[in-house]
Protein backbone atom coordinates (compact mmCIF):
# COMPACT_ATOMS: atom_id res chain seq x y z
CA UNK A 1 0.00 0.00 0.00
CA UNK A 2 1.41 3.34 -0.97
CA UNK A 3 1.74 5.87 1.87
CA UNK A 4 1.54 9.62 1.56
CA UNK A 5 5.03 11.07 1.25
CA UNK A 6 3.94 14.37 2.73
CA UNK A 7 1.81 15.52 5.62
CA UNK A 8 0.45 18.92 6.55
CA UNK A 9 1.65 20.12 9.91
CA UNK A 10 0.29 23.04 11.92
CA UNK A 11 3.00 25.56 12.72
CA UNK A 12 1.14 26.57 15.87
CA UNK A 13 0.29 23.31 17.61
CA UNK A 14 2.08 20.70 15.50
CA UNK A 15 -1.11 18.75 14.63
CA UNK A 16 -0.86 16.65 11.44
CA UNK A 17 -3.38 16.30 8.66
CA UNK A 18 -3.16 14.22 5.47
CA UNK A 19 -4.77 16.97 3.39
CA UNK A 20 -4.24 20.67 3.40
CA UNK A 21 -6.95 22.58 5.23
CA UNK A 22 -7.53 26.26 5.79
CA UNK A 23 -8.15 25.69 9.47
CA UNK A 24 -6.04 23.50 11.72
CA UNK A 25 -8.09 20.53 13.03
CA UNK A 26 -6.02 20.63 16.23
CA UNK A 27 -6.04 24.21 17.46
CA UNK A 28 -8.44 25.93 15.07
CA UNK A 29 -5.84 28.46 13.85
CA UNK A 30 -6.19 29.63 10.24
CA UNK A 31 -3.57 29.23 7.49
CA UNK A 32 -1.07 27.47 9.70
CA UNK A 33 -0.81 24.10 7.93
CA UNK A 34 2.42 23.64 5.99
CA UNK A 35 3.32 20.71 3.80
CA UNK A 36 6.21 18.61 5.02
CA UNK A 37 7.93 15.38 4.14
CA UNK A 38 6.94 12.49 6.31
CA UNK A 39 9.55 9.79 6.79
CA UNK A 40 7.33 7.16 8.43
CA UNK A 41 10.00 5.57 10.64
CA UNK A 42 11.45 8.81 11.88
CA UNK A 43 8.00 10.28 12.41
CA UNK A 44 6.82 7.40 14.53
CA UNK A 45 9.95 7.62 16.64
CA UNK A 46 9.60 11.37 16.95
CA UNK A 47 6.11 10.98 18.28
CA UNK A 48 7.07 8.48 20.92
CA UNK A 49 10.04 10.59 21.92
CA UNK A 50 8.18 13.86 22.05
CA UNK A 51 8.00 14.72 25.71
CA UNK A 52 7.74 11.04 26.58
CA UNK A 53 9.94 9.18 29.02
CA UNK A 54 13.00 7.23 27.98
CA UNK A 55 12.17 3.75 26.70
CA UNK A 56 12.64 1.35 29.61
CA UNK A 57 10.51 -1.09 31.60
CA UNK A 58 8.39 1.10 33.81
CA UNK A 59 7.05 0.29 37.25
CA UNK A 60 4.29 1.70 39.39
CA UNK A 61 5.67 3.29 42.58
CA UNK A 62 4.19 5.06 45.57
CA UNK A 63 5.62 8.56 45.79
CA UNK A 64 6.60 8.14 49.45
CA UNK A 65 8.97 5.30 48.44
CA UNK A 66 10.67 7.38 45.79
CA UNK A 67 14.00 8.76 46.96
CA UNK A 68 13.61 12.46 47.61
CA UNK A 69 17.15 13.58 46.91
CA UNK A 70 17.27 17.30 46.18
CA UNK A 71 18.02 18.41 42.63
CA UNK A 72 21.73 18.81 42.09
CA UNK A 73 22.04 22.03 40.20
CA UNK A 74 25.00 23.49 38.35
CA UNK A 75 25.77 27.14 38.80
CA UNK A 76 25.96 28.97 35.48
CA UNK A 77 28.36 31.53 36.91
CA UNK A 78 25.73 34.26 36.69
CA UNK A 79 23.69 34.61 39.85
CA UNK A 80 20.86 36.27 37.97
CA UNK A 81 20.53 33.44 35.46
CA UNK A 82 20.71 30.88 38.27
CA UNK A 83 17.86 32.68 40.00
CA UNK A 84 15.67 32.68 36.87
CA UNK A 85 16.39 28.97 36.38
CA UNK A 86 15.26 28.32 39.94
CA UNK A 87 18.72 27.94 41.50
CA UNK A 88 20.95 26.78 38.65
CA UNK A 89 20.96 24.49 35.64
CA UNK A 90 19.43 21.07 36.35
CA UNK A 91 21.37 18.10 34.88
CA UNK A 92 19.36 16.31 32.21
CA UNK A 93 17.04 19.24 31.69
CA UNK A 94 16.08 20.76 28.35
CA UNK A 95 15.98 24.56 28.34
CA UNK A 96 14.69 26.68 25.47
CA UNK A 97 16.16 30.17 25.26
CA UNK A 98 14.25 32.44 22.90
CA UNK A 99 14.99 35.96 21.78
CA UNK A 100 15.23 38.29 18.81
CA UNK A 101 18.36 38.26 16.64
CA UNK A 102 21.21 40.26 18.15
CA UNK A 103 19.78 40.32 21.64
CA UNK A 104 22.67 38.31 23.10
CA UNK A 105 21.59 34.65 23.15
CA UNK A 106 24.89 33.39 21.79
CA UNK A 107 26.80 35.68 24.14
CA UNK A 108 24.90 34.48 27.20
CA UNK A 109 25.16 30.79 26.34
CA UNK A 110 28.87 31.13 25.51
CA UNK A 111 29.46 32.69 28.89
CA UNK A 112 27.54 29.94 30.67
CA UNK A 113 29.53 27.19 28.96
CA UNK A 114 32.79 29.04 29.63
CA UNK A 115 32.00 29.11 33.33
CA UNK A 116 30.97 25.43 33.43
CA UNK A 117 34.06 24.39 31.47
CA UNK A 118 36.26 26.35 33.89
CA UNK A 119 34.47 24.62 36.75
CA UNK A 120 35.63 21.28 35.35
CA UNK A 121 32.37 20.18 33.77
CA UNK A 122 32.42 18.93 30.21
CA UNK A 123 30.59 21.16 27.76
CA UNK A 124 29.81 21.38 24.06
CA UNK A 125 28.71 24.38 22.01
CA UNK A 126 27.02 23.39 18.75
CA UNK A 127 26.85 26.25 16.30
CA UNK A 128 24.63 25.85 13.27
CA UNK A 129 24.71 29.54 12.41
CA UNK A 130 28.30 30.61 12.76
CA UNK A 131 31.63 29.12 11.81
CA UNK A 132 34.10 28.13 14.52
CA UNK A 133 36.12 31.25 13.63
CA UNK A 134 33.13 33.49 14.22
CA UNK A 135 32.44 31.83 17.55
CA UNK A 136 36.09 32.38 18.47
CA UNK A 137 35.84 36.09 17.64
CA UNK A 138 33.00 36.42 20.09
CA UNK A 139 34.77 34.34 22.72
CA UNK A 140 37.79 36.64 22.54
CA UNK A 141 35.64 39.54 23.66
CA UNK A 142 34.07 37.78 26.61
CA UNK A 143 35.49 38.33 30.05
CA UNK A 144 34.52 35.26 32.02
CA UNK A 145 35.58 35.19 35.61
CA UNK A 146 36.00 31.45 36.09
CA UNK A 147 39.71 31.20 36.77
CA UNK A 148 40.33 29.12 33.64
CA UNK A 149 40.59 29.54 29.89
CA UNK A 150 37.24 31.31 29.84
CA UNK A 151 35.21 31.29 26.64
CA UNK A 152 38.24 30.17 24.60
CA UNK A 153 38.25 26.87 26.47
CA UNK A 154 34.79 25.79 25.28
CA UNK A 155 34.71 22.90 22.75
CA UNK A 156 32.82 24.05 19.66
CA UNK A 157 31.21 22.00 16.91
CA UNK A 158 30.00 23.85 13.82
CA UNK A 159 27.40 21.46 12.44
CA UNK A 160 23.86 21.46 11.11
CA UNK A 161 23.23 17.73 10.81
CA UNK A 162 21.45 16.32 13.83
CA UNK A 163 22.87 12.81 13.44
CA UNK A 164 26.44 14.11 13.66
CA UNK A 165 25.61 16.21 16.72
CA UNK A 166 24.09 13.17 18.44
CA UNK A 167 27.22 11.15 17.62
CA UNK A 168 29.47 13.77 19.19
CA UNK A 169 27.21 14.02 22.22
CA UNK A 170 27.33 10.25 22.71
CA UNK A 171 31.12 10.31 22.38
CA UNK A 172 31.89 13.23 24.67
CA UNK A 173 28.95 12.96 27.09
CA UNK A 174 29.20 16.60 28.20
CA UNK A 175 27.38 17.82 31.29
CA UNK A 176 26.05 20.84 29.45
CA UNK A 177 25.44 21.47 25.77
CA UNK A 178 24.18 24.48 23.83
CA UNK A 179 22.47 24.11 20.46
CA UNK A 180 22.65 27.47 18.68
CA UNK A 181 20.09 27.38 17.21
CA UNK A 182 17.46 24.64 17.19
CA UNK A 183 16.13 26.00 13.88
CA UNK A 184 19.43 25.39 12.08
CA UNK A 185 19.75 21.66 12.85
CA UNK A 186 18.12 19.14 10.58
CA UNK A 187 17.62 15.42 10.73
CA UNK A 188 18.83 13.97 7.41
CA UNK A 189 16.54 10.94 7.74
CA UNK A 190 13.47 13.14 7.87
CA UNK A 191 14.39 15.25 4.84
CA UNK A 192 13.20 18.77 4.29
CA UNK A 193 14.79 22.06 5.22
CA UNK A 194 15.94 22.93 8.73
CA UNK A 195 13.59 25.09 10.73
CA UNK A 196 10.37 23.49 9.50
CA UNK A 197 7.86 22.31 12.07
CA UNK A 198 8.66 18.64 11.60
CA UNK A 199 12.40 19.23 11.74
CA UNK A 200 12.35 21.42 14.82
CA UNK A 201 10.15 18.92 16.62
CA UNK A 202 12.30 15.96 15.61
CA UNK A 203 15.52 17.74 16.62
CA UNK A 204 14.10 18.68 20.01
CA UNK A 205 12.68 15.19 20.60
CA UNK A 206 15.99 13.47 19.84
CA UNK A 207 17.94 15.94 21.99
CA UNK A 208 15.42 15.49 24.79
CA UNK A 209 16.16 11.79 24.76
CA UNK A 210 19.90 12.43 24.94
CA UNK A 211 19.40 14.89 27.80
CA UNK A 212 17.43 12.40 29.87
CA UNK A 213 19.58 9.37 29.03
CA UNK A 214 22.97 10.98 29.55
CA UNK A 215 22.02 13.57 32.13
CA UNK A 216 23.28 16.33 29.86
CA UNK A 217 21.67 19.73 30.41
CA UNK A 218 20.77 20.94 26.92
CA UNK A 219 20.08 24.60 26.15
CA UNK A 220 18.27 25.07 22.86
CA UNK A 221 18.60 28.56 21.45
CA UNK A 222 15.45 29.48 19.54
CA UNK A 223 14.54 32.32 17.23
CA UNK A 224 11.45 34.37 17.79
CA UNK A 225 9.00 35.61 15.20
CA UNK A 226 8.28 39.29 14.61
CA UNK A 227 5.38 39.05 17.03
CA UNK A 228 7.76 37.86 19.73
CA UNK A 229 6.55 34.27 19.88
CA UNK A 230 9.04 31.44 19.63
CA UNK A 231 9.31 30.32 16.03
CA UNK A 232 8.37 26.71 15.51
CA UNK A 233 5.53 24.64 16.80
CA UNK A 234 4.18 25.21 20.24
CA UNK A 235 4.87 21.54 20.96
CA UNK A 236 8.46 22.63 21.51
CA UNK A 237 7.37 24.61 24.52
CA UNK A 238 5.54 21.55 25.87
CA UNK A 239 8.54 19.31 25.40
CA UNK A 240 11.16 21.37 27.19
CA UNK A 241 11.48 21.75 30.96
CA UNK A 242 12.08 25.45 30.92
CA UNK A 243 11.37 28.28 28.47
CA UNK A 244 13.44 31.42 28.90
CA UNK A 245 12.78 34.61 27.00
CA UNK A 246 15.56 37.11 26.42
CA UNK A 247 14.33 40.54 25.46
CA UNK A 248 15.20 44.19 25.28
CA UNK A 249 15.79 46.83 22.68
CA UNK A 250 18.84 46.35 20.54
CA UNK A 251 19.73 50.02 20.65
CA UNK A 252 19.76 50.06 24.44
CA UNK A 253 22.13 48.13 26.65
CA UNK A 254 19.54 46.59 29.01
CA UNK A 255 18.38 43.02 28.48
CA UNK A 256 15.72 41.24 30.46
CA UNK A 257 15.60 37.51 30.93
CA UNK A 258 12.43 35.87 32.17
CA UNK A 259 11.14 32.35 32.61
CA UNK A 260 7.87 31.68 30.78
CA UNK A 261 7.80 28.08 31.90
CA UNK A 262 9.91 26.32 34.51
CA UNK A 263 9.47 22.80 35.80
CA UNK A 264 12.21 23.41 38.36
CA UNK A 265 11.39 26.89 39.60
CA UNK A 266 9.12 29.88 39.55
CA UNK A 267 7.99 31.61 36.36
CA UNK A 268 7.73 35.02 37.94
CA UNK A 269 11.48 35.59 38.16
CA UNK A 270 13.20 38.02 35.83
CA UNK A 271 16.79 39.18 35.63
CA UNK A 272 18.34 42.29 34.21
CA UNK A 273 21.58 42.32 32.21
CA UNK A 274 23.57 44.98 30.47
CA UNK A 275 25.37 44.33 27.18
CA UNK A 276 28.88 45.71 27.46
CA UNK A 277 31.99 45.54 25.31
CA UNK A 278 33.12 42.39 27.09
CA UNK A 279 29.85 40.53 27.25
CA UNK A 280 26.76 40.55 29.43
CA UNK A 281 26.96 41.88 32.96
CA UNK A 282 24.31 41.37 35.62
CA UNK A 283 22.64 44.54 36.80
CA UNK A 284 22.41 43.92 40.51
CA UNK A 285 21.08 47.21 41.75
CA UNK A 286 18.81 48.21 38.95
CA UNK A 287 16.61 50.27 41.29
CA UNK A 288 19.48 52.62 42.17
CA UNK A 289 20.18 53.27 38.48
CA UNK A 290 16.59 53.87 37.52
CA UNK A 291 15.91 56.13 40.49
CA UNK A 292 19.05 58.16 39.85
CA UNK A 293 17.96 58.61 36.22
CA UNK A 294 14.33 59.43 37.06
CA UNK A 295 13.39 62.88 35.77
CA UNK A 296 10.84 64.09 38.34
CA UNK A 297 9.32 66.22 35.54
CA UNK A 298 5.63 66.27 34.67
CA UNK A 299 4.69 62.85 33.35
CA UNK A 300 7.41 60.97 35.24
CA UNK A 301 6.43 58.63 38.10
CA UNK A 302 8.51 56.06 39.98
CA UNK A 303 6.82 52.68 40.31
CA UNK A 304 7.75 50.25 43.07
CA UNK A 305 7.25 47.04 41.11
CA UNK A 306 8.04 43.39 41.71
CA UNK A 307 10.11 41.39 39.26
CA UNK A 308 9.27 37.95 40.57
CA UNK A 309 10.54 37.81 44.12
CA UNK A 310 12.63 40.95 43.76
CA UNK A 311 11.48 44.55 44.17
CA UNK A 312 12.47 46.96 41.41
CA UNK A 313 11.99 50.71 41.18
CA UNK A 314 11.40 51.90 37.63
CA UNK A 315 10.26 55.15 36.11
CA UNK A 316 7.05 55.24 34.08
CA UNK A 317 6.85 58.23 31.74
CA UNK A 318 3.84 59.60 29.90
CA UNK A 319 3.30 62.27 27.30
CA UNK A 320 -0.16 63.65 26.54
CA UNK A 321 -0.47 65.97 23.55
CA UNK A 322 -3.37 67.20 21.42
CA UNK A 323 -3.88 64.91 18.47
CA UNK A 324 -4.30 65.76 14.82
CA UNK A 325 -5.80 62.37 14.15
CA UNK A 326 -9.41 61.25 14.14
CA UNK A 327 -8.28 58.26 16.17
CA UNK A 328 -5.60 59.55 18.54
CA UNK A 329 -2.45 57.52 19.05
CA UNK A 330 -1.95 55.19 22.00
CA UNK A 331 1.69 54.19 22.04
CA UNK A 332 3.10 52.02 24.83
CA UNK A 333 6.40 50.40 25.40
CA UNK A 334 7.04 48.14 28.37
CA UNK A 335 3.45 47.22 29.13
CA UNK A 336 0.35 45.86 27.43
CA UNK A 337 -1.58 48.22 25.19
CA UNK A 338 -4.88 46.94 26.55
CA UNK A 339 -3.77 47.77 30.05
CA UNK A 340 -3.18 51.39 28.99
CA UNK A 341 -6.63 51.52 27.38
CA UNK A 342 -8.15 50.29 30.64
CA UNK A 343 -6.22 52.80 32.77
CA UNK A 344 -7.22 55.68 30.44
CA UNK A 345 -10.87 54.65 30.68
CA UNK A 346 -10.72 54.49 34.48
CA UNK A 347 -8.91 57.85 34.56
CA UNK A 348 -11.62 59.44 32.43
CA UNK A 349 -14.50 57.91 34.33
CA UNK A 350 -13.23 58.09 37.90
CA UNK A 351 -10.42 60.62 37.83
CA UNK A 352 -11.82 63.24 35.47
CA UNK A 353 -8.66 63.13 33.41
CA UNK A 354 -9.96 62.82 29.87
CA UNK A 355 -7.52 62.07 27.10
CA UNK A 356 -10.03 61.37 24.33
CA UNK A 357 -8.70 64.01 21.93
CA UNK A 358 -5.05 63.49 22.78
CA UNK A 359 -2.24 61.25 21.71
CA UNK A 360 -0.97 59.33 24.73
CA UNK A 361 2.52 57.86 24.89
CA UNK A 362 3.63 55.73 27.83
CA UNK A 363 7.11 54.33 28.26
CA UNK A 364 8.78 52.26 30.95
CA UNK A 365 12.29 53.67 31.12
CA UNK A 366 15.27 51.40 30.52
CA UNK A 367 13.41 48.93 28.29
CA UNK A 368 11.95 47.08 31.29
CA UNK A 369 8.71 45.22 30.61
CA UNK A 370 6.07 45.34 33.33
CA UNK A 371 3.94 42.23 33.59
CA UNK A 372 2.21 42.91 36.88
CA UNK A 373 -1.10 44.63 37.73
CA UNK A 374 0.63 46.78 40.35
CA UNK A 375 1.79 49.09 37.54
CA UNK A 376 -1.71 50.54 36.93
CA UNK A 377 -1.46 53.36 39.44
CA UNK A 378 1.91 54.55 38.16
CA UNK A 379 0.55 54.67 34.60
CA UNK A 380 -2.52 56.59 35.77
CA UNK A 381 -0.49 59.11 37.77
CA UNK A 382 2.03 59.56 34.96
CA UNK A 383 -0.76 60.27 32.45
CA UNK A 384 -2.55 62.63 34.87
CA UNK A 385 0.69 64.43 35.68
CA UNK A 386 1.49 64.77 31.96
CA UNK A 387 -2.03 65.96 31.15
CA UNK A 388 -1.81 68.63 33.86
CA UNK A 389 1.78 69.50 33.06
CA UNK A 390 2.64 69.18 36.74
CA UNK A 391 5.14 66.96 38.52
CA UNK A 392 3.99 64.94 41.54
CA UNK A 393 3.61 66.97 44.72
CA UNK A 394 5.89 66.72 47.70
CA UNK A 395 9.12 64.85 48.28
CA UNK A 396 10.38 62.32 45.73
CA UNK A 397 7.86 59.54 45.92
CA UNK A 398 6.90 56.26 44.40
CA UNK A 399 3.64 54.38 43.99
CA UNK A 400 2.10 51.00 43.22
CA UNK A 401 -1.37 49.49 43.05
CA UNK A 402 -3.90 47.89 40.74
CA UNK A 403 -6.90 49.85 39.52
CA UNK A 404 -10.34 48.28 39.73
CA UNK A 405 -13.03 49.08 37.20
CA UNK A 406 -15.00 51.03 39.79
CA UNK A 407 -12.05 53.33 40.43
CA UNK A 408 -10.86 51.62 43.60
CA UNK A 409 -7.22 50.92 44.33
CA UNK A 410 -6.60 47.24 44.90
CA UNK A 411 -4.04 45.51 47.06
CA UNK A 412 -1.11 43.89 45.23
CA UNK A 413 1.46 41.37 46.43
CA UNK A 414 4.52 42.10 48.58
CA UNK A 415 3.68 45.68 49.67
CA UNK A 416 6.25 45.56 52.48
CA UNK A 417 9.09 44.69 50.09
CA UNK A 418 8.08 47.43 47.67
CA UNK A 419 7.91 49.99 50.50
CA UNK A 420 11.26 48.88 51.84
CA UNK A 421 12.88 49.22 48.44
CA UNK A 422 11.43 52.72 47.98
CA UNK A 423 12.66 53.75 51.43
CA UNK A 424 16.10 52.32 50.72
CA UNK A 425 16.36 54.69 47.77
CA UNK A 426 15.10 57.75 49.61
CA UNK A 427 11.53 57.77 48.29
CA UNK A 428 9.03 58.51 51.04
CA UNK A 429 5.29 58.87 51.01
CA UNK A 430 4.68 55.92 48.73
CA UNK A 431 1.12 56.05 47.39
CA UNK A 432 -0.31 52.58 47.81
CA UNK A 433 -3.59 50.65 48.14
CA UNK A 434 -5.22 50.16 51.56
CA UNK A 435 -3.67 47.37 53.61
CA UNK A 436 -0.17 48.00 52.31
CA UNK A 437 1.17 48.55 55.82
CA UNK A 438 3.03 51.16 57.80
CA UNK A 439 4.92 53.81 55.90
CA UNK A 440 2.53 53.93 52.95
CA UNK A 441 0.33 56.88 52.03
CA UNK A 442 -2.75 54.73 51.56
CA UNK A 443 -5.34 55.74 48.98
CA UNK A 444 -8.58 53.73 48.77
CA UNK A 445 -9.52 55.08 45.34
CA UNK A 446 -7.94 56.56 42.24
CA UNK A 447 -9.37 59.96 43.17
CA UNK A 448 -7.62 59.81 46.55
CA UNK A 449 -4.37 58.85 44.87
CA UNK A 450 -4.70 61.72 42.39
CA UNK A 451 -5.39 64.14 45.26
CA UNK A 452 -2.28 62.90 47.08
CA UNK A 453 -0.10 63.09 43.99
CA UNK A 454 -1.36 66.20 42.28
CA UNK A 455 -3.12 67.95 45.15
CA UNK A 456 -5.40 70.90 44.57
CA UNK A 457 -5.85 70.28 40.84
CA UNK A 458 -8.26 67.50 41.58
CA UNK A 459 -10.65 69.66 43.50
CA UNK A 460 -10.88 72.14 40.62
CA UNK A 461 -12.72 71.85 37.36
CA UNK A 462 -11.85 69.65 34.42
CA UNK A 463 -8.15 69.26 33.69
CA UNK A 464 -6.67 71.08 30.71
CA UNK A 465 -6.85 68.07 28.40
CA UNK A 466 -10.54 68.79 28.01
CA UNK A 467 -9.67 72.33 27.15
CA UNK A 468 -7.52 70.96 24.37
CA UNK A 469 -10.35 68.85 23.14
CA UNK A 470 -12.69 71.83 23.21
CA UNK A 471 -10.19 73.85 21.20
CA UNK A 472 -10.01 71.06 18.65
CA UNK A 473 -13.73 70.92 18.38
CA UNK A 474 -13.89 74.66 17.84
CA UNK A 475 -11.21 74.48 15.19
CA UNK A 476 -13.01 71.72 13.34
Ligand code: TYD
Nearest residue numbers: 101102103104105106107141276277278279
Ligand atom coordinates in the same frame (compact mmCIF):
# COMPACT_ATOMS: atom_id res chain seq x y z
P1 TYD B 1 24.77 37.76 20.04
O1 TYD B 1 25.03 37.02 21.29
O2 TYD B 1 25.48 37.29 18.82
O3 TYD B 1 23.19 37.81 19.76
P2 TYD B 1 22.19 36.62 19.29
O4 TYD B 1 22.89 35.31 19.43
O5 TYD B 1 21.01 36.74 20.22
O6 TYD B 1 21.78 36.91 17.90
O7 TYD B 1 25.15 39.29 20.34
C1 TYD B 1 24.56 40.30 19.64
C2 TYD B 1 25.12 41.66 19.81
O8 TYD B 1 25.77 41.92 21.03
C3 TYD B 1 26.09 41.97 18.71
O9 TYD B 1 25.49 42.96 17.91
C4 TYD B 1 27.30 42.50 19.35
C5 TYD B 1 26.91 42.73 20.78
N1 TYD B 1 27.98 42.35 21.71
C6 TYD B 1 28.46 43.29 22.61
O10 TYD B 1 28.05 44.44 22.63
N2 TYD B 1 29.44 42.92 23.51
C7 TYD B 1 29.95 41.65 23.51
O11 TYD B 1 30.82 41.36 24.33
C8 TYD B 1 29.45 40.70 22.56
C9 TYD B 1 29.98 39.31 22.53
C10 TYD B 1 28.46 41.09 21.70
Ligand code: MG
Nearest residue numbers: 105106129180
Ligand atom coordinates in the same frame (compact mmCIF):
# COMPACT_ATOMS: atom_id res chain seq x y z
MG1 MG C 1 23.40 33.96 17.93
